[in-house]
Amino acid sequence: MALLTHLLACAFGMGSWVAINGLWVELPLLVTVLPEQWYLPSYITIIIQMANVGPLFVTLMNRFRPGLLKEVAVIYVIVSVGVLACLLLAFLWNHTSLIAGTSHSIPFLILTFFLALVDCTSSVTFLPFMMQLQPQYTSTFFIGEGLSGLIPSLIALGQGSGISSCTNVSYEVNITTGNETTESTILKLETTYLPPNFSTLIFFLLMTAMMLTCLLAFFFLTQQPKVWELSQQHLFPSNIVLNSFDQILDEGADSQLSRGCSWPKDPKGPGDILPQKVSYSLTQLTLIYLLVGWVSALTNGVLPSVQSYSCLPYGHTTYHLAATLSSMANPLACIVAMFLPSRSLTLMVILTVAGTGFGAYNMAIAVMSPCPLLQQSQWGDAIIVLSWVLFTGTLSYMKVMAGVILRSRSRSALVWYGVLEQLGSLLGALLMFPLVNVYGFFKSADYCSLQCPA
Template sequence: MGLPTCVDRSVFVHILICMFGTSSWLAVNGIWVELPLLVQKLPEQWTLPSYMSVVIQLANIGPISYTLISIFAPFILSHEKVIILFILMIGASSCLLLSFFWEYTTFIAGTQHSTALLILEFFLALVDCTSSVAFFPFIANFKEKYMTSYFIGEGLSGLLPGLVALGQGVGVVNCINITKTNFTNGSWINTTGNIFPQYQQPNFPAQDFFLFLFIITFMSGFAFTLLGLMPQFRSEMSLNNNVCELVYSRKDSELTSSATVTTSIDSTLSPCNCTESVNNGQSVSHLLNQDDKISDDECQEYKLASRSIKPKISPSLYAYLLLLTATINGISNGILPAIQSYASLPYGNKPFSFSVLFGIIANPLACFLAYFFPTKNIIYITVLTILGCSVAGYDLTLAGLSPNPFLRGKKLGEILLVLSWILVTGFFSYVKVCIGVIFRTQGRRGLLWYGVVTQAGSAVGSIIMFVLVNVLKLFTSAPMC
């Protein structure tokens, strides 16, 4: 067995981590793209999204609790894999129950409400919100290159439901002209009526769509189980970055020279002498296959190599990157989803559909781009963030001018609309990956705080837009036809 075996394993780890990442926001994204079908069947109709927004914010009790426990009682989270598997089981079970009970309603205070949908959505949102603080630290157990694979999977959590909903025919609207006949002056006269939207019947029911979400969540849990249990993948863990080379290629000189760089040792690393614990209680000899014995000298080399390539960023830069993360997620996860219909509908149903579809496609594509062309240059990251905020400002302006934004009814306006949603998603998705990779170099605690501010920024953005849209009613929706 030689070094190529380690390289071959990495392909499977990339795939498994990508599959694991699809569960991060799959359920919440799935329910949102299914809304045009749900509002036709449920009593809340188009007030349903406001109820769902409140439920999702209540689910933030999950990441808040997880963060507090990790700070004040970290021993509770010692069985990290069991906790994550339990979270995924809640998500899969909720999707399965949703497929059978989503239409179930009850009377509350004399009004009919979608009780089953909202209760199950709370548990799904609990899973998705908690994933921001639970999944990132787990990914820190693996090499830095796998961080992008997780973000690709996170992008697919929006893309896959969107493509399935597109095949389902959800949200396809036909504008029909209804002619009225009135009896005037002793005769029947046909008068031209108003144009009304009529939703196209879906190609398959909502039950099948939720079963699809269950299957994907189950596969994500299966991928996570393989990552945690298969001993063949231990060589791809971050503390083993150089063990594979030490055992198979003996390139000791490179590792020794790299250790001369002055760096900060991650708090999760302990001195390695082949008998001492280095990774959650696992010794080096345990992390390796039984046939892969290494000498004490090689183990010392591993100790030196493990200490390298862990540069510590300054507190000011740390705070700046956290601020950027909160801002980006507040805009992309809170503000933009709330104003997309206001910004897009004035240009017609097709531009609206294209802006949604190409926007969710741009997310995983930007993550692929970050994998092949990564950057840790803070200036580049800042410039791309400014560009993303500028494009987001354009979309926010369109929403504020609704139902009569500029270039309405013109092809140029439709092109700029769709292009703006592609660019804003692309810029922000690329920057999220780059910042995530930087925090990955700071170990598990860095990724924990990255997840915390990701969720906090999203929550603040959602709350602000809920007040502006539903309380202050600052935006006016354009008619669908």
């Protein structure tokens, strides 16, 4: 029974961000079909930020009308919406509509908003529900969250989405000289997209199946016995503890978890002696929050908007590898952090500087598009893919470190972590959207027909 519950918790966590992660790794194929083309990543970035209205609504309701929203009902609703949105996306993703004479993939963008709404809202509903179960299942839930990025990446690698080659295409043209017109044949290099191993329809149906698995896992988890005495539980080694529940009780009815429950405030015996918290000064905490805001702006707003511009000049195969491998780096970094946690502020700053350096290189390449450095060299392909992987991996590990530090303090510290994370993401998206879509600061071009200096 315990093994089955672990599998259910993992499957439940897997549904938290699987839909949006699936969209990101499918982008190399989507940009070749949808009319937004290279602009598509910036559209998705701003849509995800708009979808934060979901967790904002849930948070405000829990704050000002505690107990009105039933947690289990909310999760049933959002996961069901995710299943339906994924299913509709499988059949409607390439439908377009004319707006002001320009073709746009309206069904895709609308369904993307609902998927983002589901995933963003899961951040404030899934974990509180898991806290009602036996404490050992919470770590399994986090592993499932990591798999929500890893599994779509592996599926996209198997699909081979967006891979292309350059082929000579012949055209018949009429050449007029004086009064004489002759026909001539010219050859032109054009991009030919290789068919994926399976279609986008199948990919989104697989995402639908994963969301449906999450829904079924949640149903069976609701049948498990609840545990209400979870004042503190070790989720990481090195005496890092979760203090949320005592804080919830102290702060009143901020969450429906505390209704009708008896929460112990003090340890009840020698085995429950609490480890001493590590104290941080106001300056150190301010530094942590600033780093969280900065890193979130880079990873969730600024760099995702220009990934196509930094990778596509090297070819669609490079873009495919960069998108999928960098998406895999995120959950792998989180899993590593679970087993090798660190609370060193020095290491946090070093990782932030290193990740910012990789991000600066990616941005510089995007600015140079469509003729970046080492374009005709395999070294250029390898460096840009590696840069994206290291950018995502280092900054993902840094954010986990910040969460570990703040988790050992109080619930309010984690709340401010979430606020700074969303604020940074929003500012990054708002900064990049006009640069990409309004002012045309970044240039796109067909890889096979580029006229770049040697």
